[in-house]
Amino acid sequence: MDVTTFYAVFSATCFTLVGLWWGVTLRDTAWVADPVRRRAIGGVYLAFLLPALMGLFAQVGGVEQPLVWRLSFIVIALAGLASTLRLLSTDAVPAVRAVRAGTAAAYVLVALVGSFPGLAEPVGLRPIQVEALLLVLLVALGHALVWHHLVHETVTDAR
Template sequence: MDVSTFYALFSATCFTLVGLWWCVTLRDTSWVGDPVRRRAIGGVYLAFLLPALMGLFAQVGGVEEPLVWRVSFVLIAVVGCATTLRLLATDALPAVRALRGGAAGVYVLVALLGLFPGSAELVGLRPIQVVALLLVVLVALGHALVWHFLVHDAA
């Protein structure tokens, strides 16, 4: 698959997930009244929004203008890592802590690839391809957070 096609589909999918998540949060408005749940809701929101934004910047910069995606990915990854670590400090459930820890690690890798794109040569791919794979992992972790949030809330 062409990298620009991947990022177009990926970004659109992530923005759709953001919208679906808001629909889920509207099913029980008491969630936003509880500060702990409100932070968890925001964490899931960012798990889909930040990769969506990275996908948009990858489309704008692409392979032709790597500085655009590299700078934007580093900045967004720093925001994602900082907010994820902040949430990690308040999470009580070990499974959620593990998911958030994994997400923080992925954000660090994305930022490092933006700063040092030559490191992608270790796996034989272009940097923008390696970051694409990491973003897929990040969204999968977001899905796991949604599942855990909904199952734990139902219990």
Template structure:
């Protein structure tokens, strides 16, 4: 698949996931009344929004203008890492803590690859391709957070 096509599909999918997540959170407005739960909802929201934004910047910059996507990936990754670490401080559940720690690590890798794009040579891929793989991992971790929130937290609340 062409990298430009990947990022177009990827961004659209991530923005769709943001919209779906809004729908999930609106199904029970009690969720947003609790500060801890509201932070968890925001964490899932960012897990889909930030990769979507990176995908858009990758489309704008592409291979021809790597500075555009590199700078945006670095900035957005720093935002994602800081937000994730702040959420880690409030996590009480080991499963969620592990998912968030994994996301923070991926954000660090995304930022480092933006700073040191030549490090992708180890994988014999272009930097923007390695970033794409890392963004897929971020979205998968976002799905894990959403699953945990909806299945475990919501069920615990109803019990």
């Protein structure tokens, strides 16, 4: 699959996940009423929205205009990092903290590869391909957060 096709499919998938997550959060209004939960579910929302936005910018800039995707990846990754660090400082569950720490590390790597594309050379991939792999990792970590919220809520509701 070429990079342009990957980012087109990836963005569409991430935007679909954003919509699905909205549907999940609407099933229980208590999630939105509680400020702590609201921040946590907002973090899941960003776990899908930010990679989707990066995917769109990768399509706009593509290989021909790398400055477009590189700058957007840096800015969006820094926003994601700030949000993730804020959530990380309030998470009490060790598994969630580990996922958030992995997410923070992935955002740092996205920003670094965007800033210094030569970092991709040792792995034999183009920088935009390395970024694609990191975005897949971000979405996988987002899925881990979804799993936690769904299982945690099920266990809480069963009491």
